[in-house]
Amino acid sequence: MSRGKQVDPAPAVVVLGGGIAGLCAARELTAAGRRVTVLEASATFGGSVAGHELAGLTLDAGAESFSTRSDTVPALARELGLGALVRTPNPTGAWLYLPGQDGRGQAFPLPASGLLGIPADVRDPGLTALIGRAATVRAGLDRALPLGGLLNQEQLSLGAVVRARMGAEVLKRLVAPVVGGVLSADPDDLDVDAAVPGLRAMMRRHRSLGAAVGAMRAAAPAGTAVAGLEGGMHQLTSALTQRLERDGAALHPSEAARNLARTPEGWSITTSSRTLTADAVVVATDGPTAVDLLASTVPRIQEDRPAVVPAVALVSLVVDVPQLDAAPRGTGVLVARNVADVRAKALTHATAKWPWLAAAAGPGNHVLRLSFGRGADGDDTARLPDDELQSIALHDASVLLGVDISPSDVVDWDVVRWTNALPHATLGHRDRVARIRAAAANERGLEITGAWLAGTGLVSVIDNARDRGAALARRLLAGR
Numbered sequence: 001m002s003r004g005k006q007v008d009p010a011p012a013v014v015v016l017g018g019g020i021a022g023l024c025a026a027r028e029l030t031a032a033g034r035r036v037t038v039l040e041a042s043a044t045f046g047g048s049v050a051g052h053e054l055a056g057l058t059l060d061a062g063a064e065s066f067s068t069r070s071d072t073v074p075a076l077a078r079e080l081g082l083g084a085l086v087r088t089p090n091p092t093g094a095w096l097y098l099p100g101q102d103g104r105g106q107a108f109p110l111p112a113s114g115l116l117g118i119p120a121d122v123r124d125p126g127l128t129a130l131i132g133r134a135a136t137v138r139a140g141l142d143r144a145l146p147l148g149g150l151l152n153q154e155q156l157s158l159g160a161v162v163r164a165r166m167g168a169e170v171l172k173r174l175v176a177p178v179v180g181g182v183l184s185a186d187p188d189d190l191d192v193d194a195a196v197p198g199l200r201a202m203m204r205r206h207r208s209l210g211a212a213v214g215a216m217r218a219a220a221p222a223g224t225a226v227a228g229l230e231g232g233m234h235q236l237t238s239a240l241t242q243r244l245e246r247d248g249a250a251l252h253p254s255e256a257a258r259n260l261a262r263t264p265e266g267w268s269i270t271t272s273s274r275t276l277t278a279d280a281v282v283v284a285t286d287g288p289t290a291v292d293l294l295a296s297t298v299p300r301i302q303e304d305r306p307a308v309v310p311a312v313a314l315v316s317l318v319v320d321v322p323q324l325d326a327a328p329r330g331t332g333v334l335v336a337r338n339v340a341d342v343r344a345k346a347l348t349h350a351t352a353k354w355p356w357l358a359a360a361a362g363p364g365n366h367v368l369r370l371s372f373g374r375g376a377d378g379d380d381t382a383r384l385p386d387d388e389l390q391s392i393a394l395h396d397a398s399v400l401l402g403v404d405i406s407p408s409d410v411v412d413w414d415v416v417r418w419t420n421a422l423p424h425a426t427l428g429h430r431d432r433v434a435r436i437r438a439a440a441a442n443e444r445g446l447e448i449t450g451a452w453l454a455g456t457g458l459v460s461v462i463d464n465a466r467d468r469g470a471a472l473a474r475r476l477l478a479g480r
């Protein structure tokens, strides 16, 4: 009997972190025939794309929509058999809650044509109600003023772009509350290229900020800035884990990587219970954990350790309040800093936003999600115990929606807490990422991915993770 030629097993890759970044990188590697193990610290996979059960409904506990600026998420959904579930939200739009004369807030509809609060068209009648006539005239100068050297600045914040083109009131009363509510960040801290990828190029082409935003909105296939999945975004990560398991990947929940070290042949990864070896690793955790894990192999990246970001607490309420059927504040409310009567930074009226969820919840039942934790001005609301947060959420929801919601209306509720989950791509982000990539490039069989490098948001994270996973697969194939 002739002996068959011994075939070397495909190089083994260990992915550290089972959020959407780690899962997408793992998918590229298994698709290329690599043997993949994914280690996830928590009991479930998905990271910020997770579900939770309330009142018999499975709701999104983290991300609940995606940007339609590219086909990234629909393409992944199609690959996973979820393509038919893509839905656009109710077009009624959101509201803003801004400080009034006495410090208490006042609700205004958010102009619908914008992006992160930046208005595409200053003739929108709602804009004058929000910022006044003089500030609207100032905002209109954006279409006339030459761009000058603004876009040539290497380091440019979103706040600086908005202030220079449309004036301080648009920044203070529109963009800051939206960015604060959505990204838990101050627009003056955010790198414009990470906050709105492609905006600089669009401004160069259209010679104004408003025209650039309008063109970006028009280019989105859905005609809206965001879309979601019927049944929730968490299906994306559950389908990914199922597909990975089917394709032979080994998925280990509740197993945090504690140490990562180089060996003569590759890598060794230590968890609380064992040590694994691998030809290659993908580090797909949050930023501070990644920097710690890479401390001995790529010490240079310590200098670019990401800043700690504010903790966020999400209070979800399922309430039986038929007056909310009228969706008094559209799809939800973004709250400016410094309003005296509300501590939440945003409220999503999920059953008003997603018709499929309203149908699932049933008549008169509503799902509200309030987020707490600006991290600024000593605001530590996000750290309060659950029951205190629940009563603040009921108060804030009543004020923001203009409808009394009492404890007896609550059918179910919970609090989900996120730490290090919304990293800020602050000024100089691109240079920091380039330095980290350059330092890691010298290490054979190493890739790093995740929101702390790619930028927050599913499109950026998925694109980056897929690119990095595919690049590593190619290098392993080439024996590099």
Ligand SMILES: Cc1cc2nc3c(=O)[nH]c(=O)nc-3n(C[C@H](O)[C@H](O)[C@H](O)COP(=O)(O)OP(=O)(O)OC[C@H]3O[C@@H](n4cnc5c(N)ncnc54)[C@H](O)[C@@H]3O)c2cc1C
Pocket: 016, 017, 018, 019, 020, 021, 022, 039, 040, 041, 042, 045, 046, 047, 048, 049, 061, 062, 063, 064, 065, 066, 067, 255, 256, 257, 258, 284, 285, 286, 289, 312, 314, 418, 420, 421, 422, 449, 450, 451, 452, 455, 456, 457, 458, 459, 461
């Ligand atoms: C509340 C919330 C709402 C959001 N809403 C939206 C939205 O509507 N639309 C949108 O586009 N984006 C949204 N985002 C952002 C988006 O969800 C994230 O940018 C993206 O999911 C980040 O994915 P990630 O894999 O990089 O990180 P994570 O999801 O943070 O995954 C990292 C994983 O690594 C694990 N880990 C950490 N340490 C270790 C270790 N030592 N060993 C093993 N595993 C470890 C963690 O447990 C986690 O599962 C939201 C985020 C949050 C928090």
